[in-house]
Each structure stands twice: as C-alpha cells, then as structure tokens.
Amino acid sequence: MKIALIAHDKKKKELVNFVLAYKSIFSGHQLYATGTTGEQVIDKVGVPVHRFQSGPLGGDQQIGAMIAENEMDIVIFFRDPLTAQPHEPDVSALLRLCDVYKIPLATNLAAAEVMIHGIERGDFQWREIVK
Numbered sequence: 810m811k812i813a814l815i816a817h818d819k820k821k822k823e824l825v826n827f828v829l830a831y832k833s834i835f836s837g838h839q840l841y842a843t844g845t846t847g848e849q850v851i852d853k854v855g856v857p858v859h860r861f862q863s864g865p866l867g868g869d870q871q872i873g874a875m876i877a878e879n880e881m882d883i884v885i886f887f888r889d890p891l892t893a894q895p896h897e898p899d900v901s902a903l904l905r906l907c908d909v910y911k912i913p914l915a916t917n918l919a920a921a922e923v924m925i926h927g928i929e930r931g932d933f934q935w936r937e938i939v940k
C-alpha cells in the first residue's frame with residue numbers, strides 16, 4: 810500500500826518513534842512524506858521514503874494530488890492542533906480530499922495505533938479493489 814506520513818514540527822518526534830516502533834510493518838509498504846518529515850524518517854528509521862516538498866512549500870498539496878489520482882491508500886498525519894500553521898488552507902484541503910475520496914486518515918497517535926494494526930491484518934485490502 811502507499812502510505813503518506815506527515816507531521817507538524819512539534820509532532821515529528823512522535824511520528825518518527827511511531828514509524829520506528831512499527832518499522833517491520835512499514836517496511837512492507839511504499840512510504841511517501843512531506844519534505845522534513847520524510848528526511849527525519851529516513852535518517853532515524855532507515856526506511857526508504859519518497860519525499861515531496863516541505864508542507865509549507867506545497868507538500869500537502871502534492872499528497873492531495875496523489876489522493877485525487879487514486880494513488881494514495883492511507884494517510885497518517887500527526888497534526889499539531891495548538892500551533893497556527895502558515896499553510897493551514899493546504900492542510901484543510903488535504904484532510905478534505907481524504908474525505909472526498911474515502912482515504913483512511915489518522916491524525917493522531919491513538920488513531921494511528923489502530924490503523925497500523927489494521928494495515929498489518931490487511932483491513933485495507935479493499936483499496937486494491939477500488940483501484
């Protein structure tokens with residue numbers, strides 16, 4: 810499956826630790842990320858990640874474009890709800906596209922924990938049928 814990994818700055822450590830904890834599962838999938846998140850995942854986890862632009866420079870929109878093309882299966886986006894983001898419209902647009910295209914989206918650690926076990930079990934195989 811194609812999995813997008815995104816984290817706002819104050820959530821990056823949490824996301825990196827999450828990917829590290831489930832490295833064996835993530836390793837079996839194609840990973841995509843916004844620029845800085847991807848850089849940290851590559852450095853600290855050591856898995857291959859396709860990196861887009863940094864979020865404020867269009868990375869969220871690039872992932873949104875993949876969703877619109879039915880090219881992204883799952884989005885894990887650790888958002889920081891307590892810090893204003895200069896590119897908030899891009900963030901909202903990405904979340905909206907997940908809903909438009911029914912793309913499974915986890916926006917915090919607790920939801921991502923459930924999601925990763927679902928990925929492991931094959932709960933999202935229906936995405937292959939949709940394609």
Ligand SMILES: O=C(CO)COP(=O)(O)O
Nearest residue numbers: 843844845846863864865
């Ligand atoms: O801002 C982001 C998502 O909205 C994340 O971008 P970076 O991974 O480049 O920090």
